[in-house]
Amino acid sequence: MSNRVSVQLFGITREIVGSSALTLDLPQPGQVGELLSNLKEQYPALNGLRSLLVAVNGEYAEADQPLHPNDEIALIPPVSGG
Amino acid sequence: MVSITTDPIDMNAAYQYVSTDSAGAITFFFGTVRNSTNERPVERLEYEAYDRMALTKMQEIADEACQRWNVRKYVIVHRKGNLAIGDIAVLIAVSTPHRADAFDACRYIIDTLKQQVPIWKKEIFEDGQVWVDAHP
Numbered sequence: 249m250s251n252r253v254s255v256q257l258f259g260i261t262r263e264i265v266g267s268s269a270l271t272l273d274l275p276q277p278g279q280v281g282e283l284l285s286n287l288k289e290q291y292p293a294l295n296g297l298r299s300l301l302v303a304v305n306g307e308y309a310e311a312d313q314p315l316h317p318n319d320e321i322a323l324i325p326p327v328s329g330g
Numbered sequence: 331m332v333s334i335t336t337d338p339i340d341m342n343a344a345y346q347y348v349s350t351d352s353a354g355a356i357t358f359f360f361g362t363v364r365n366s367t368n369e370r371p372v373e374r375l376e377y378e379a380y381d382r383m384a385l386t387k388m389q390e391i392a393d394e395a396c397q398r399w400n401v402r403k404y405v406i407v408h409r410k411g412n413l414a415i416g417d418i419a420v421l422i423a424v425s426t427p428h429r430a431d432a433f434d435a436c437r438y439i440i441d442t443l444k445q446q447v448p449i450w451k452k453e454i455f456e457d458g459q460v461w462v463d464a465h466p
Contacts, residue, residue, distance in 0.1 A: 256380070258378055258379075258380050258448065258450060259378055259450030259452070259461050259464070260450070260461040260464045262378075263461075296465055297464055297465060298463060298464060298465055298466045303380070303383055303448065306382055306383040306386050307383075307386075320382075322380055322383065322448070324380070324448050325450065325461070325464055326463045326464050327444070327445070327446070327447060327448055327449060327450060327463075328444075328449070328450050328451045328461070328462035328463045328464075329377070329379075329384075329408060329419075329420065329443060329444060329447050329448075329449030329450070329451065330361045330408075330419065330420050330440060330443055330444040330449075
């Protein structure tokens with residue numbers, strides 16, 4: 249059974265991927281760490297960033313957090329507001 | 331009050347908002363668009379925000395400041411989109427009964443915002459563009 253998640257992209261990650269969102273099939277149950285390693289493999293330029301976090305439903309997530317198809321998921325490259 | 335806007339930031343409205351009879355001190359911080367980085371001339375900045383999460387984080391930071399200090403009123407507003415040299419990118423305003431709390435709370439809010447809030451800026455130079463702090 250697939251675990252298709254959609255991921256919002258901002259800033260430099262949006263430019264690296266070339267889109268403001270993508271969908272990805274993860275194993276069931278997928279975790280944040282798997283999402284990151286999968287994306288870093290597909291888009292090697294992500295490995296060059298100073299940091300790369302994942303937000304799930306508006307909160308920063310740890311690598312072992314499970315992901316569900318209805319979650320709001322976003323890649324968070326190094327922030328630089330202010 | 332926390333917000334994200336594409337419009338120019340209205341400092342007078344922020345002053346009106348934080349003014350209150352119980353405050354003896356009001357501090358403001360303005361983050362403004364500088365015309366150079368490492369002596370390289372900057373033409374303009376582009377700001378992008380993950381609005382939903384940014385607003386949540388800004389509110390959390392404001393709530394924490396209100397726990398730590400005797401804050402009466404506050405405004406945190408960040409602008410996004412295209413900004414020119416000299417534009418205000420972020421405004422923090424805090425009113426408190428006494429000045430030490432106003433300085434400390436304002437400092438805490440801007441420092442924590444810069445560390446935690448999902449907003450990104452790109453510097454546009456004459457001959458290139460850089461997402462600030464993206465790379466080591």
